[in-house]
Amino acid sequence: MLAVGCAFVAVPAGASAAPVDLATAAPFVTLAGAAVTNTGPSVLNGELGVSPGTALTGFGAATVNGAVHANDAVAAQAQLDLTNAYGVAAGQAVTSDLSGTDLGGLVLTPGAYRFTSSAQLTGTLTLDAQNDPAAQFVFQIASALTTATVSRVSLVGAATPCNVFWQVGTSATLGTGTAFQGNLMAAASISLNNAATVQGRLLASNGQISLINNVIDASMCATTSAAPPESSTAPESSTAPGPAAPAVPGSDTGSGSGSPAAPPAAGEARLARNGTTVWTRTPPRAMSGQPACTAGFTATLRGRQIKSVVYRLDGRIVRGATRSPFRLFVRGLPGRHKVTARVTFKDATPARTLTLGYRACAAVALRPTFGPSRFTG
Structure with a gap:
């Protein structure tokens, strides 16, 4: 029997995995093929969709901070792009074969990691981007992914959940209280037990996604599927920035997600930034x-x-x-x-x-x- 004190096992560094482009699936925090069901006051910070199924049930008590797409053209296209992204992840050159190894206790550097059957996470998995915010992590799991109660994925060294991809051949189940990170792409179903949280996305190609009092957040990878305004011009009043909020002692005005946008070219639509x-x-x-x-x-x-x-x-x-x-x-x-x-x-x-x-x-x-x-x- 292994001693409990054996905490972390480091896997040697390898080449970073290639980027995986979700394209139009990127705005979705939850996207299923058959149905999405929810129990309790779940919070979804991103878009919710299903296609070719239509069932979205139990969301009366939930908060969805994004658009909802029930088998419309947006969700259908997102499923096509999800299929492409799934294939790109599955085809990555393998950095290390972790078959038969519990992910708990590992410290992994950027790369593609393969499991020839199922994968299990018990405890904490640490992903170290080695101070490269563009570093990619891909997990190729031939069958199922399961996490134990209160397991977690920890990101260090500038790693971001936007660049972590879990390609799962069948179904994924996240245990009660699991703190998960990354884009979970399952060929079949995804099930979350009570109070599990995900920093990233839940994307199921064919099956159902089941939620129970969960928080799913992709705001750090924010994008939207909303169509741009049809008008080629906007009223002049919409282009003028609103007056700044008055300074208050002890306030923090925060930081934007990027540098200010350049002035639009002649004839280009102006979008209000008030x-x-x-x-x-x-x-x-x-x-x-x-x-x-x-x-x-x-x-x-x-x-x-x-x-x-x-x-x-x-x-x-x-x-x-x-x-x-x-x-x-x-x-x-x-x-x-x-x-x-x-x-x-x-x-x-x-x-x-x-x-x-x-x-x-x-x-x-x-x-x-x-x-x-x-x-x-």
């Missing part, structure tokens, strides 16, 4: 006998044209919101921590990620605080 956002927090409440610690604070987002906000605590999603008030109450967790908000807008304003750091000394609990809305968008 979105603004500012994040403020109330003065921290000092704990009795511990004035240097923060017992809690309320973080409030205000601005124009806000479409959705995804909140994270130390990188883990804790809430998604699609209407005002965009407000979160944070109770303290001992030590130093970071709360982030990923904000997307209703117009062409680039998405922004805002950050608040804090130090506290109490048990943590994040929950929305309800009250009168001050949202002006």
Whole structure:
């Protein structure tokens, strides 16, 4: 019997895998061939679709921060592009054959990894991009993928879930509380147990996707299938940026996802970029006998044209919101921590990620605080 203390096994570095292009399937956070079913208050930060099936059931209690496509032309084309992407992933030159090896405890560098039958994840798999944000990881799994309860995929060294691809020959099952990362492409079905989360996408070519109180987030790889405006020109008033939100002490205006767009060429359609956002927090409440610690604070987002906000605590999603008030109450967790908000807008304003750091000394609990809305968008 192996000793429990054998924590990590490093796999030697190999050539990075080739890029896998999802094309029109990229906007979908969940795309199935037959049906998508949901139980409980799941959150999908991306588009939801099914084709050639039509069944999307149980989403009355869920939050879908994206368009919904039930066997329309968009979903049909996405399935064709998914088939191509699946084939590209399956055809990668293999860096290492991991058949019969549990992924838990491994530290893998960029490359393509093969399993000639099923694959299992028990514990933590670490993917190290070695400070290359473009590094690709591909997993070729001939049959099923299964994760144990509270297993996780950890990304380090500038790795991103957008560049991690799981090509699964049959079905994938994520255990209760699993924290998964990457684009999960299954030929048959995908099933998530209660409270499993995915940073990436769930894409099933033929079968069903089943969700139970899950959070699926592809906002870090944000793209949209929405068609551009048909008009070749827009009213002049739509091109003028709105006034900036007033500066408030302690606010964090965040950072955009890219550099400002260049002025459009003559005759080119102008898309409104009127979105603004500012994040403020109330003065921290000092704990009795511990004035240097923060017992809690309320973080409030205000601005124009806000479409959705995804909140994270130390990188883990804790809430998604699609209407005002965009407000979160944070109770303290001992030590130093970071709360982030990923904000997307209703117009062409680039998405922004805002950050608040804090130090506290109490048990943590994040929950929305309800009250009168001050949202002006």
